Amino acid sequence: MRKTGSGLQIDENFPLTKGALLLGFVFLLLLPVVARYSDYVLQVFTHALLLATLALAWNILGISGSISLGHAAFFGVGAYGSVLLSLELGISPWFTIPLGGLVATGFAVITALFCLRLRGGYFALATLAFVEIPKVITDNWDSLTRGSLGLLGLPGLPTLSLGSYHFDISASPVASYYFVLSYALLLICLVALIFRSNLGLALHAVRQEEAAAEAVGIQVQRYRLLSLLLSAFFTGIGGACYAHLIRYVEPSLVYGLHFSAIPMIFAICGGRFTVLGPPLAALVLYPIDQFIFHPLLPAGHEFLYGAIIILAILFMPSGFWGRLGKGHLVSAKTGSIE
């Protein structure tokens, strides 16, 4: 057992949390079996997993101290990027999804030119404004994107081809679910790697004390840029996956507040300084929203997200998972806790 500064007793070997996590993982793995008779349940969790990846991606920028209110820009750019490449050029989504991520990263470079010199609240405001640009351009570029009408009949999620065996992922909700689940697990591992590496350390240092980080040899702007680009890349991939999942895009949908606000809310409420906090928040809160609040309030059930972010900022800024003391930064060798 170790004591943190706030007197909170934590124990990494605490069997209850590890057991709970394992149980949750098994549940997710076996969900299609459990929810055999309900496509809706499967859909909700697929969407929850996608939001989990978006929350993870948002958090890569979040640990450097920058709060972005406009991540939907990268989501939408990734979505449209992938969709247009696969529609116009007939490239398989296996390639266009990562390419969509790259397009989003390219857009992030432009964003950085305007926004990266800003800090704190002003950075947040700038990101809020920045979503409008790709949204309005997409809306007006009718010849390419059919504007506000959106694009229908998109290629679905890619086909898995092994030798002569072809499996069309998009045809089966179960396969789609596992596709997104695999991506989510992959991203969790990647983010854990980033957080535990020297890159993660640098970002934490930049967030806490920028001047001291500089004095210690960290090139602050370079690391902030890197975190923004990585964050945009994975958000763009999320957008591309979403587009191919529902086979429809429209500017007000993919550039909408929903995809800016909700990943951010999951990341902050889950635990901005932890790896597992954001995806856990997504996997718990989104199903609650859909299964409990949505039937009660078909219009306006998303008030939940507004309420919890207010409560989180006022009472639990380090998030639920962070409050439990579960955010291990670097390996136990240095005994770090966030």
Place this chain on the structure above:
Amino acid sequence: MSLLKLEALSKRFGDCWALKEIDFSINEGEIVGLVGPNGAGKTTLVNLITGRHRPTSGRILFADQEITACKPHEIRRLGISRTFQSSRPFAKMTTLENVVLGRIFSKEFQLFTRQTDIDTAEQLLELVGIAHKARLPASDLTLSEQRRLDLARALANQPRLLLLDEVAAGFSPLAVKQAVELVRRVRQRGVTLCIVDHFLTLSLRVSDRLLALDHGEKVAEGRPQEVMRNRKVIRAYLGTRREEN
């Protein structure tokens, strides 16, 4: 051998000249005290040397290499470290991690922290005397311990020159004594030191030479006893006696 050389160094902020034509050099192995009342420009000088601000005019040479326009991370890699006046540990990280951070970014980028970095960091914590709090969050340390952490972090990259900004401010006499011993131990490791000290508690006891500033100008330099007897220095600190007016 002159390790650090300042040539006609000046800095202006808007209409105000924080430093005017400072000429000074620090020799290898020395301990130099940078003294003067509040607002004399001492911290500005440290900021110029470490790249936080750019000089308005003048040159800074480190081991005969010009570093006037270098950025903070380049300065660090060249072997110059500093501590801050208000000590700034990374509060949410452990003491050990703070020192490790001081080490890993001063050299070639590695993706992961190596065991050697952690071992070196532990040794440094022992040197400054806070090894028993290695795995606690840095925010748990007392003021004196935080200052020592700052020192350990600054030493982590094996600097040739270390700039200490007000490291003994607010210390009790006992703490000052410990600080003196610590500074001597650091010098024994081959580090040249420049100590910014406006209360004179530390620098008088431990410096080989003093540089005294007032209103951005150099008013005296030399051995501590000589500098402290210098009329201009006394006037800077205490003002003038009424008879002299």
Place this chain on the structure above:
Amino acid sequence: MWTTAFVSGITLGSFYTLIALGFALIFGVTHTFNLAHGELLVLAGFVSYWLWKTFGLSLVFTFPAAILLSFAVCLILQRLFSRLREPLELNSVVVSFGVAILLQNSMLFCFSGDYRLIRVPALNQGLRLHTFYLSYGQLTLLALSLLVMGLLYLLMHQTYLGKALRATMQDREAAALAGINVGVMGVLAFGIGAVLIGLAGPLYGCIQYLYPTAGLQATLIAITITIFAGIGRLHGLILGGWILGLVESLAVVLLGASWREMVSAVMLLILLAMKPHGILGREG
């Protein structure tokens, strides 16, 4: 065509300044950003719409209700903001973002997502002057905006309260040391802001469609003008409003109406790029 664009630019711009006044006042006094500003505006508009539609009240009589509701919500907001820790700008941005979501969903629940408009036919008639056409609506907008600005100016410069507010905006600590209760000043700022929102909201409902997510545009406009003006300068706000209105009109004429939304966003980004240390660095 250019004169019409110019006239509509100035009238709309004046209205934009009216929208921005409350936001700028709150930011100046409390150093918090209220991202729910636009939503409050739309809410006031919805209340006005509802009274007009359900009870047939004439627009003028809906103002008190709109102001009262804005007042209530602003007071709650002020209580929330007073509990925030440093850094105030960032935390207020995120919390008010949450409030904006709350308000959006409440409006969605109460009024549904349909687009609404308060139709006052009298406002569409107008005067034909020289080469352009000036509707009564535009005239009312311009006149009301300038009137309110004038009243606010008198308040800020001729009353003790106004001077206390200005002092707090310039230097919080100094104001506190001078005996001004900065906490009360904060409440006052929210109160006056609420009145301004309550006045602007119903007007907004006459010239723009009301729907739950319409607030973001208004918030962006308020932020842009506030950052342009810096703190404590009313004429900066007026100038900012006019510039924004004119640039928007120009964009509509040159590019088409669908590009209008981007104008305030681009202007905000350019402003922030020019003032990376925020607007507190500017002399008051």
